[in-house]
Amino acid sequence: MHTSQDYLTRQAETESNARTYPRKLPVAIRRAEGLYVTDADGRVFMDCLCGAGTLALGHNHPAVVAAIREHLDEGYPLHTLDLTTPVKHRFVEELFSTLPSHFAANARIQFCSPSGADAVEAAIKLVKTATGRSGMISFQGGYHGQTHGALALMGNLGPKVPGLMPEVQFHPYPYAYRCPMGHVDCGGCDCSAYTRQALSDPEGGVARPAGMILEVVQGEGGAIPAPASWLGQIRSIANERQIPLIFDEVQTGWGRTGTMYAFEHSGVVPDVLVLSKAIGGGLPLAVIVYREELDVWKPGAHAGTFRGNQLAMSTGLATLDFIREHDVLGNVAAMSERFQERLRDLQERFGFIGDVRGRGLMLGMEIVDREQPDAIGRPTGHGSLARELQAACFADGLIVELGGRHGAVMRLLPPLTITAVQVDAVCDVIGRACRTVQAARQERDLLVHV
Numbered sequence: 001m002h003t004s005q006d007y008l009t010r011q012a013e014t015e016s017n018a019r020t021y022p023r024k025l026p027v028a029i030r031r032a033e034g035l036y037v038t039d040a041d042g043r044v045f046m047d048c049l050c051g052a053g054t055l056a057l058g059h060n061h062p063a064v065v066a067a068i069r070e071h072l073d074e075g076y077p078l079h080t081l082d083l084t085t086p087v088k089h090r091f092v093e094e095l096f097s098t099l100p101s102h103f104a105a106n107a108r109i110q111f112c113s114p115s116g117a118d119a120v121e122a123a124i125k126l127v128k129t130a131t132g133r134s135g136m137i138s139f140q141g142g143y144h145g146q147t148h149g150a151l152a153l154m155g156n157l158g159p160k161v162p163g164l165m166p167e168v169q170f171h172p173y174p175y176a177y178r179c180p181m182g183h184v185d186c187g188g189c190d191c192s193a194y195t196r197q198a199l200s201d202p203e204g205g206v207a208r209p210a211g212m213i214l215e216v217v218q219g220e221g222g223a224i225p226a227p228a229s230w231l232g233q234i235r236s237i238a239n240e241r242q243i244p245l246i247f248d249e250v251q252t253g254w255g256r257t258g259t260m261y262a263f264e265h266s267g268v269v270p271d272v273l274v275l276s277k278a279i280g281g282g283l284p285l286a287v288i289v290y291r292e293e294l295d296v297w298k299p300g301a302h303a304g305t306f307r308g309n310q311l312a313m314s315t316g317l318a319t320l321d322f323i324r325e326h327d328v329l330g331n332v333a334a335m336s337e338r339f340q341e342r343l344r345d346l347q348e349r350f351g352f353i354g355d356v357r358g359r360g361l362m363l364g365m366e367i368v369d370r371e372q373p374d375a376i377g378r379p380t381g382h383g384s385l386a387r388e389l390q391a392a393c394f395a396d397g398l399i400v401e402l403g404g405r406h407g408a409v410m411r412l413l414p415p416l417t418i419t420a421v422q423v424d425a426v427c428d429v430i431g432r433a434c435r436t437v438q439a440a441r442q443e444r445d446l447l448v449h450v
């Protein structure tokens, strides 16, 4: 019998130095159910990371487990390349039924290799083929995955390597707490004007791109929802210039923000929709869905051995059925409100909580250092304090991830089925962590002044 520490030690000896989560969340997971994971020593944690938002219904949901059993019992294939099957047929029909009818009526779907980044790569290729243009516009703070093309679209400079896909222009993404236009009290000024102007200025240095890609709510960037007005402006800028608009809903798709897709909050519809994570019900699956006018690909123009994960289609379908049949979207809205109320209450008590934001069950709490204003007078993000908070939560049985600028945003991505009692339990842990961290800081300050 191995202990958690045995597994962790061996992991550190054998796995790549690129490993991330185990460094901050040293846990060897033995069992998992719903919100809870149990480590190899029998310690139970509440998991508000949920496979980075993949597990819409939490771990090993009975509906998902039953779908796996049924798939095997029926003798359905596990792998068929892009050949069709009854499971795939139903998956496509059901996925299309989640989309706005005018989009679905003229849409095409491409099954991609199984990760979100694979689907982003497909979207880049699609719009480049369709327009014959080469550049892309992405937005500051955006996260689209870590393959060579997707990484080039990422705002965070940390993981970038030399020689990424060229011709990517970064434009401001509306982040009122840390306004990209430098306004200290940004009441939601409209930075789409910058994009419009840059694309209109013959000497602006921005050529008409093959596509524009954005997250409707930035996830890794720190739980930042884009206002509907900005999305509407970006949509019209794209229309006026025939630039395909790509929404990367890898993290937001299928209920995370309280609607099936995050774009529904605004009514702004993309030309290309990128989906992964929740659509596979916890198993790897990724697709792009796009307007058929863009479908000028020649046969074989985009392929990949693992583009037809049949079992993931079954678990994805089970997830979708459950979301629809049990008013999961209603639960997301109610639990989001409850979370935000509790977190705002903490914000009033702890000065280092600068902002509480998000949409649905994609929430963030930005940790700041009010004594260290940045170049334009805003409190800087306090990454080390956020890490202390994350560690205090972990020690008290709660798994949360950090994201955003300087890793200063505590992110919450609980199962969409989380209950009120569980929300309270999660917030109780965060509250205790805030007190622990505050007390430790006060003690350190006292020592400095002795």
Ligand SMILES: Cc1ncc(COP(=O)(O)O)c(C=O)c1O
Residues within 6 Å of the ligand: 052, 114, 115, 116, 117, 118, 120, 143, 144, 145, 146, 215, 219, 220, 248, 249, 250, 251, 276
């Ligand atoms: C919005 C968004 N796009 C793309 C990706 C990349 O997905 P994957 O890690 O499966 O490649 C992620 C992953 O977190 C994401 O949040």
